[in-house]
Amino acid sequence: MMKPREVAKGVYLIGGAGITDPWDCLIYLIDMEELIIIDTGCGQSVERIIYNIRKLKLNPVMISTIFLTHSHIDHIGGAAYLKKRFGAKVIAHSFDSNIIEKGDREKSGAYFYGMDLEPVSVDIKIYSTQQEFSFGEEKLLSIHTPGHTPGSISIYLERDGKKIIFAQDVHGPFMELFDSNLSDWASSMRRLLSIKPDILCEGHFGIYQPYQVAKRYIESQLIEQGLPTIPSSKKIYRVSTYRTGLYCLIRPFFRNN
Ligand SMILES: [Zn+2]
Ligand SMILES: [Zn+2]
Numbered sequence: 001m002m003k004p005r006e007v008a009k010g011v012y013l014i015g016g017a018g019i020t021d022p023w024d025c026l027i028y029l030i031d032m033e034e035l036i037i038i039d040t041g042c043g044q045s046v047e048r049i050i051y052n053i054r055k056l057k058l059n060p061v062m063i064s065t066i067f068l069t070h071s072h073i074d075h076i077g078g079a080a081y082l083k084k085r086f087g088a089k090v091i092a093h094s095f096d097s098n099i100i101e102k103g104d105r106e107k108s109g110a111y112f113y114g115m116d117l118e119p120v121s122v123d124i125k126i127y128s129t130q131q132e133f134s135f136g137e138e139k140l141l142s143i144h145t146p147g148h149t150p151g152s153i154s155i156y157l158e159r160d161g162k163k164i165i166f167a168q169d170v171h172g173p174f175m176e177l178f179d180s181n182l183s184d185w186a187s188s189m190r191r192l193l194s195i196k197p198d199i200l201c202e203g204h205f206g207i208y209q210p211y212q213v214a215k216r217y218i219e220s221q222l223i224e225q226g227l228p229t230i231p232s233s234k235k236i237y238r239v240s241t242y243r244t245g246l247y248c249l250i251r252p253f254f255r256n257n
Contacts, residue, residue, distance in 0.1 A: 002018045002019045003052075004019065004052040004055060007028070007201065007207055008162055008164055008199060009160045010031035010159065011028065011029070011030050011031075011157070012028065014028065014037075014056070015041050015045060015052065016204070017204070020045035020049055021041055021045035021048065023041070023073075023115075024042055025072075026039070026168075026201065027040060030157060031058060032136060032138050034062050034065070035053070035058060035059075035060070035062040036064065036067065036135065037065070037067070037082065038066075038067045038201075039068060039069055039075040039203070040068070040075065043073070043080075043081065043118065044077070046078045064086075064089065065088055065089050065135075066079055066088045066089070067142070068090060069154070070151060070168065070169065071099035071149055072149070072178075073109050073115060074109070075169075076117070077110075077118075080119065080120035081118070090120055090122050090123050090124075091126065091133070092125065092126065092153070093125070093151030093153050095149075095151030100120060101119055101120070101121055103116075103119030105117055107178070109178075126153060128144070129144045140155055141155070141156040141157075142155055142156075145189075146184040146185070147174070147181055147185020147186070147187075148178065154166060154168070154188075156195065162198040163196065163197045165195060165201065167202060167203070168201075169202075170192075170200075170203065170217070170218060171202070171203075171204065172185070172221075172225075185225075186222060186225070186228075189222055192218060193215060193218055193229075196211050197211060197214050198210055198214070205217075
């Protein structure tokens with residue numbers, strides 16, 4: 001098992017395939033005096049996540065907030081437990097909240113994994129394109145980046161002079177079951193590019209930095225879908241099929257680290 005590690009000052013990768021559970025998305029932790037978790041893995045690894053937080057000499061009791069970037073089991077499965085145990089607030093976009101609150105096995109992808117999904121109530125539902133959340137002196141910005149799912153969000157943080165984006169499932173996949181929309185996704189990706197992130201934290205493939213590497217990664221995803229990397233008025237109606245089988249069977253690897 002890989003160890004958790006620091007991505008930027010007070011920003012940690014605490015879970016994912018090879019770190020906590022092969023089915024987990026990459027799980028990030030931000031120390032803002034209180035602890036913020038971005039995504040929670042599939043639910044089988046919650047104790048390991050807690051163990052990893054302690055290994056960083058941080059106290060999991062300080063977990064105040066859980067952002068769920070979208071409604072798939074590999075991202076939301078641990079939320080119910082972590083909320084219950086630490087009293088953390090769950091934040092997600094309103095468009096994906098139904099699936100999370102119902103524990104929808106099909107739409108969440110739990111069915112593919114042969115897993116159950118414990119429903120969890122979403123304390124703060126995001127309705128706007130951008131919403132700011134204050135934590136002491138610092139802020140996190142949620143940016144609505146639909147495409148993979150209608151309620152996908154990316155989280156933006158400025159830390160130590162660096163622009164960090166937790167964009168999670170940038171790579172898709174795009175499926176009718178998920179109500180994916182390639183046209184929306186392309187706009188979302190261009191939006192992320194316009195921010196010029198120094199560090200891009202992705203949901204399964206790892207961490208891309210500096211900006212040129214992050215840019216190349218996002219552009220390569222657009223190109224792979226046959227989409228322009230610069231703004232275009234062209235409407236896209238195609239939804240590609242499930243490209244890579246079970247997308248979580250991917251070991252994370254890290255660029256330039
Ligand atoms: Zn995922
Ligand atoms: Zn997903």
